Structure formats: structure tokens, C-alpha cells
Amino acid sequence: MSALTLYDKLWSSHVVREEADGTALVYIDRHLVHEVTSPQAYEGLKLAGRKPWRIDSIVATADHNTPTRDWDQGIRDPISRTQVETLDANIREFGAKAYFPFLDERQGIVHVIGPEQGATLPGMTVVCGDSHTSTHGAFAALAFGIGTSEVEHVLATQCLNMKKARCMLVRVDGTLGRGVTAKDMALAVIGRIGTAGGTGFAIEFGGSAVRDLSMEGRMTLCNMAIEAGARAGMVAADETTIAYLRGRTFAPSDTGWAQAVAYWKTLHSDVGAGFDRTVELQAEDIAPQVTWGTSPEMVDTIDGRVPDPALIADPLRRASVERALEYMGLAANTAITDIRIDKVFIGSCTNSRIEDLRAAALVVKGRKLAASVKLAMVVPGSGPVKRAAEAEGLDQVFIAAGFEWREPGCSMCLAMNDDRLEPGERCASTSNRNFEGRQGAGGRTHLVSPAMAAAAGIAGHFVDVRKAF
Amino acid sequence: MEKFVPLNGLVAPLDRANVDTDAIIPKQFLKSIKRTGFGPNLFDAWRYLDHGEPGIDNSTRPLNRDFILNSPRYQGAQILLTRENFGCGSSREHAPWALLDFGFRAVIAPSFADIFFNNCYKNGLLPVVLPAQTVDALFEATIATPGYRLTVDLAAQQVTTPQGVGHGFEVGAFRKHCLLEGLDEISLTLAHAEAIRTFEQSHRAAQPWLFG
Ligand code: SF4
Numbered sequence: 001m002s003a004l005t006l007y008d009k010l011w012s013s014h015v016v017r018e019e020a021d022g023t024a025l026v027y028i029d030r031h032l033v034h035e036v037t038s039p040q041a042y043e044g045l046k047l048a049g050r051k052p053w054r055i056d057s058i059v060a061t062a063d064h065n066t067p068t069r070d071w072d073q074g075i076r077d078p079i080s081r082t083q084v085e086t087l088d089a090n091i092r093e094f095g096a097k098a099y100f101p102f103l104d105e106r107q108g109i110v111h112v113i114g115p116e117q118g119a120t121l122p123g124m125t126v127v128c129g130d131s132h133t134s135t136h137g138a139f140a141a142l143a144f145g146i147g148t149s150e151v152e153h154v155l156a157t158q159c160l161n162m163k164k165a166r167c168m169l170v171r172v173d174g175t176l177g178r179g180v181t182a183k184d185m186a187l188a189v190i191g192r193i194g195t196a197g198g199t200g201f202a203i204e205f206g207g208s209a210v211r212d213l214s215m216e217g218r219m220t221l222c223n224m225a226i227e228a229g230a231r232a233g234m235v236a237a238d239e240t241t242i243a244y245l246r247g248r249t250f251a252p253s254d255t256g257w258a259q260a261v262a263y264w265k266t267l268h269s270d271v272g273a274g275f276d277r278t279v280e281l282q283a284e285d286i287a288p289q290v291t292w293g294t295s296p297e298m299v300d301t302i303d304g305r306v307p308d309p310a311l312i313a314d315p316l317r318r319a320s321v322e323r324a325l326e327y328m329g330l331a332a333n334t335a336i337t338d339i340r341i342d343k344v345f346i347g348s349c350t351n352s353r354i355e356d357l358r359a360a361a362l363v364v365k366g367r368k369l370a371a372s373v374k375l376a377m378v379v380p381g382s383g384p385v386k387r388a389a390e391a392e393g394l395d396q397v398f399i400a401a402g403f404e405w406r407e408p409g410c411s412m413c414l415a416m417n418d419d420r421l422e423p424g425e426r427c428a429s430t431s432n433r434n435f436e437g438r439q440g441a442g443g444r445t446h447l448v449s450p451a452m453a454a455a456a457g458i459a460g461h462f463v464d465v466r467k468a469f
Numbered sequence: 470m471e472k473f474v475p476l477n478g479l480v481a482p483l484d485r486a487n488v489d490t491d492a493i494i495p496k497q498f499l500k501s502i503k504r505t506g507f508g509p510n511l512f513d514a515w516r517y518l519d520h521g522e523p524g525i526d527n528s529t530r531p532l533n534r535d536f537i538l539n540s541p542r543y544q545g546a547q548i549l550l551t552r553e554n555f556g557c558g559s560s561r562e563h564a565p566w567a568l569l570d571f572g573f574r575a576v577i578a579p580s581f582a583d584i585f586f587n588n589c590y591k592n593g594l595l596p597v598v599l600p601a602q603t604v605d606a607l608f609e610a611t612i613a614t615p616g617y618r619l620t621v622d623l624a625a626q627q628v629t630t631p632q633g634v635g636h637g638f639e640v641g642a643f644r645k646h647c648l649l650e651g652l653d654e655i656s657l658t659l660a661h662a663e664a665i666r667t668f669e670q671s672h673r674a675a676q677p678w679l680f681g
Binding site: 013014016017019020021022023025027029036037039040043048050053054056064065077079080082083086121123124129130131133144145146147148149150152153156157158159161162163165195196199200229230231252256259260263295316319320323414415416433435436437438441 | 484485486487489491492495496497499500501502503504514520523524552553554557558559560561562565580581582583584587588591592641642643644654655658659661662664665668669672675676677678679680681
């Protein structure tokens with residue numbers, strides 16, 4: 001048999017049938033549902049008089065609209081509340097394997113709770129009406145975001161029509177330096193291939209530096225695959241994967257476990273498997289990254305400078321850099337370390353897991369937030385992450401330094417609740433998108449790792465966490 | 470879904486690369502639980518000078534006169550001409566809903582983000598990929614010629630200029646069929662319910678831990 005990639009294996013084990021033009025009907029194992037992209041899908045289902053095909057594939061939570069404080073007062077924004085209540089009603093009517101509603105102690109960001117509960121397993125196809133579903137590929141799953149029509153299609157048929165993507169190997173060998181994280185790796189990859197570099201591809205991340213990452217780090221990396229244009233990112237299953245899953249609520253138990261593990265161990269690319277494109281990076285070359293513009297590919301290292309549009313020959317690219325600098329309120333050639341910030345956001349499905357909070361707390365411990373920083377908030381990815389952090393005393397470390405310790409949710413990653421930037425405010429953010437207005441109309445976002453965000457909060461401007469702390 | 474019939478429409482040029490879904494329809498409008506009504510908030514932050522929120526009267530808001538879609542000559546445009554990686558970012562289907570609600574039936578660009586591209590097909594909005602040089606030429610012609618229209622023919626897989634110059638484009642046979650016929654994809658799939666059940670049985674036998 002010819003050598004197969006991990007993607008080939010995941011794909012072929014889920015094809016139900018194929019059209020003449022190669023469009024395949026692909027079976028979906030896990031359907032994650034949240035309040036923003038599901039109401040119209042359930043409405044469509046109802047209008048057509050249909051029922052979900054397989055309720056035990058559905059795991060749901062409310063995360064995008066939920067507030068991060070004063071939970072005792074409920075959701076005050078009536079439009080947000082309606083959306084969350086609509087999800088409540090839909091799950092009540094149609095059912096799910098598990099539902100973690102607003103106020104539930106296991107509630108959290110959909111991409112944090114799936115893995116945390118063992119609802120994301122190797123070999124699965126995982127979908128969600130959310131582009132960062134790529135996160136779950138860290139478990140050697142084929143995981144990708146879908147639109148609302150596809151949410152309805154999966155609800156009704158347990159399948160999706162799709163064409164096989166091309167496959168890209170992003171290989172990072174070597175060892176990451178101290179203070180350099182999976183987030184920096186992800187941004188460095190995007191800086192290299194661009195935000196459209198992965199369009200039409202599924203990306204497998206490999207190499208020794210990827211294998212050395214914890215599951216949290218692998219999730220951060222796969223999470224950002226979509227920012228490189230790839231619908232899916234993935235990492236082969238190994239002992240790290242298996243150790244993470246053991247004992248989780250929805251992971252197989254007892255007799256099923258051994259059988260599952262034996263299968264999971266086959267979930268890697270075979271030696272000699274061919275990729276359509278290979279990109280190689282050396283871990284030692286990766287420095288802490290900071291974005292300066294309005295697209296994740298507008299990124300440089302902490303010791304870099306904001307580019308000078310006058311030096312860019314391509315007129316389209318020059319115009320887009322000029323536009324970005326204008327929006328960001330930055331002069332050409334500004335040193336990244338001279339950029340002062342107003343707010344810090346530590347959270348999002350990219351960087352809100354326990355390891356991320358530990359990394360930020362290590363920098364913050366015993367220090368104080370810079371007086372010029374108006375607000376620094378830490379938003380854990382889920383209830384269990386929050387309680388684990390509190391058990392370690394991380395909440396007290398943050399609070400003592402002047403950071404706010406919040407309830408879990410998406411929060412200021414996209415600012416659908418009332419956590420947001422005001423026009424012109426500049427934020428060091430551990431989230432994944434620095435688009436115009438993403439964190440609030442007129443807000444200016446710089447994407448960084450949790451340690452770098454924490455360090456910027458202490459210094460009041462970006463600093464090299466490797467040197468300053 | 471509506472059938473895609475050959476379209477002869479006014480072209481509006483949006484000369485930006487990497488237009489993301491947050492720009493197409495900002496997140497505050499995602500709180501709606503409907504599929505319709507997003508048109509007035511398409512490109513909200515670029516189109517208006519103030520900040521938009523759901524439920525407010527858009528007709529009295531101050532317009533950004535510099536934004537291309539506010540220019541009198543592009544009123545009634547049905548074809549959006551834009552640059553590479555259009556629709557990058559989130560999976561929100563509100564993006565194609567907003568474009569359609571505004572009146573667009575086709576978007577022409579050198580490339581699209583994958584999820585957005587898919588979402589367009591599910592809603593009868595046709596994303597057309599043309600080579601970057603062709604898009605360049607179309608931008609020039611659109612800007613130079615008031616009232617510039619293009620014909621987009623899905624059956625023939627061709628975009629035709631007023632001078633009769635044809636530019637072919639690729640589209641998968643299955644998608645093309647669904648869009649031309651305005652088919653309900655769920656009904657099509659449910660016609661294969663037996664195949665899905667058969668697959669499910671063997672899948673369950675191989676990986677029983679995925680079920681239950
Ligand atoms: S944390 Fe941000 S990127 Fe992640 S699911 Fe929530 S809104 Fe989307």
C-alpha cells in the first residue's frame with residue numbers, strides 16, 4: 001500500500017460516497033454547537049420538519065455572547081440573551097449528548113471545552129459553525145469550521161458534501177527558545193506563508209518542535225491554521241495525545257480504551273507520504289512575535305520595526321500597509337518595543353488554557369501593571385480552567401498585579417459581549433484576529449503570546465519577554 | 470435556494486485585498502437569529518461614519534461618502550469586484566447573507582477564503598475566481614467606464630465584458646448543478662440515507678467509542 005498522510009487516513013475513513021466530480025459525502029462524528037451560528041440552522045430544520053440525525057454527536061455551549069462578570073445578573077443585553085435562550089430552547093427541543101449552558105460550571109469557549117471533556121478524539125471528523133474548529137486537529141482529528149447552512153446539513157444528515165483539499169506539511173524542527181511559545185510559532189508560520197498561504201489546503205504540523213509541544217500548545221498552533229487560510233490544521237497522535245485524553249469525561253473507558261489507543265497510534269503520516277507543499281522552519285530562528293497591522297500576516301519579531309510603505313514596490317501591498325498603519329495609528333519605522341498599549345486581553349480559544357495562564361502568571365508574579373494601562377483582563381477558556389487556575393493561586397497573582405480575573409467565554413476576542421476596546425485604544429491580545437474593529441469599533445489589536453501580553457501589561461509597551469523577565 | 474440565472478449586472482469595484490468577514494458584517498449584527506435584514510449593515514464600519522448597532526434606524530445614519538458603495542454611480546450594483554483572499558476570517562454565513570440582502574449576486578476576485586467560498590454556494594451567491602491580471606483589467610475598465618456591466622453566465626462558466634470578451638472560470642460540476650437548479654442540498658443528501666446508515670454501521674463496528 002502506498003504511504004498515506006494523516007489527512008488521507010482521516011479523509012478516506014469518513015467518505016460515505018462520491019459524486020462523479022470528486023465531491024464526497026463525508027460523515028461527521030462530532031458536531032459542536034454554539035449560540036451564534038446555530039439559530040438559523042435549527043429554524044431551517046424546523047421549517048422542513050426534520051430532526052437531528054444523531055443527537056449523541058452534538059455537544060453544545062454558549063460562549064460568544066456571555067458576559068464575563070456579574071453572572072448573578074444574567075445576560076443584560078436583551079439581544080444577546082435572546083440568542084443564548086434560543087440555543088437553550090433548541091437543545092431542549094432537539095437534544096444533545098451534552099450541553100454546557102450559560103452558568104454551568106463546565107461552560108466555556110467551545111474549542112476549549114471539546115478537548116477538555118474528551119469530546120474531541122483522535123480519528124474523528126469534528127465540525128462547528130466556527131472557523132477556529134481547526135483547533136481540534138491537535139488531536140489528529142479532521143476538524144474544520146462550517147457555515148450555518150452546513151450546520152443545518154450536518155444536523156439533518158450527519159454528513160457534508162465536500163472536496164478533498166490539498167495537503168501541506170509545515171515542519172518545525174529544533175527546540176523553541178525560552179519564552180518562545182506555540183503562539184509565536186503559529187504567527188511565524190503565518191508571517192512566512194501569508195493569510196492566504198493555506199487556502200485550499202489542510203495543514204499538518206510536524207517536526208520535533210511540534211512533537212515537543214503540549215496538547216495546549218498544539219491546540220494553539222492548529223487554532224491559528226485558519227489564519228493561514230487553511231480550514232484544517234492537524235498534528236499526529238502520540239503519547240502526549242493519549243496521556244491528555246486518559247480519564248476525560250467522554251473519552252472511552254475500560255475495554256474501549258485499549259482498542260481506541262491501538263487505533264489512535266495509526267493516526268500519523270506514513271514514512272514517505274507525499275505532500276502537495278512543504279514549508280520548513282527552524283525553531284531556534286523563531287523569536288517572540290508581535291503583529292503591527294490589521295491582518296495576522298502583518299507580523300514581525302519583537303526586535304523588529306513597523307514597515308515603511310515607501311520601501312514597498314508592489315502598489316497593492318503598499319496601499320494595504322499604508323491603510324493598516326493609518327488604522328493602527330502607527331508611524332513607519334516605529335520600533336515594536338516603542339508601541340505603548342492601553343489594554344491587555346489574555347484569553348480566547350487560542351490562549352486561554354491552563355498552560356497559557358501559567359505562562360502569563362509567571363511574568364506577572366510580584367509585579368504591577370503599568371500605571372498607563374487602563375485595563376488588563378484574564379478570561380479563562382472554561383469553568384474547569386478557571387477553577388484549576390484558582391487552585392494554583394494564579395487568580396491571586398493576577399489580581400495582586402492589578403489584572404481583572406473574569407468568568408469564562410469568548411469575551412474581547414470578538415467583543416460581542418460588553419468587553420471591548422474603545423475607538424483608538426490599543427491592546428496586547430492573545431487572541432487570533434487583529435482585523436479592523438475586531439475587538440471593538442476603532443480598536444487596535446496586536447496579537448502576541450500570553451507571556452508577551454503579560455509583559456506588555458507590566459511595561460506599558462511591548463518588551464522582549466526573554467530579556468525583561 | 471434560488472436558481473442562478475445568467476446575470477447582467479452593474480459592477481462595483483472594492484479595491485482591497487484580504488477583506489475579512491468582520492469587515493463584511495461586524496459582529497454586533499451576528500446577534501440576530503434570522504437570515505435576512507443584514508443588507509443595510511453590509512460593510513457597516515466602512516459605509517457609515519458612526520457606529521452601527523442592531524435595531525437602529527440605518528436610513529438616518531451619516532454615510533461615508535468616500536466609500537465606494539456609497540458612490541451614486543454604483544447604486545444598484547449586483548456584481549462586486551474585489552481583490553485576493555476575499556472573505557477571510559470567520560465562518561459566519563451572515564457575510565454572504567449581507568451581500569445578497571444588499572443586492573449582490575456574484576463576487577469576482579482572484580481568490581476567496583475557503584469557508585466563505587463554500588457559504589456563498591449554499592446561498593445562491595456566485596463566487597467567481599479569475600486570474601489576477603484579468604481582475605486588474607476589469608478594475609481599470611470599471612473605474613474608467615461609468616455604468617460598466619458584466620455578464621456572468623454560470624452554465625457557460627463565463628464572464629463576458631461589454632465588448633464581448635469572455636473570461637472562463639472553474640466551478641465543480643456538483644456545485645454548479647445545485648446552484649443552476651436551485652436544489653435543496655439536504656434533500657439531495659437524504660436521498661442517500663441508506664448509504665449513510667450502512668456507513669454508520671461499519672464505522673460503529675470499527676470505532677464503537679464514537680457512538681453513544
Ligand atoms: S474565542 Fe474568539 S475566535 Fe475563539 S470561538 Fe470565541 S470568538 Fe471565535
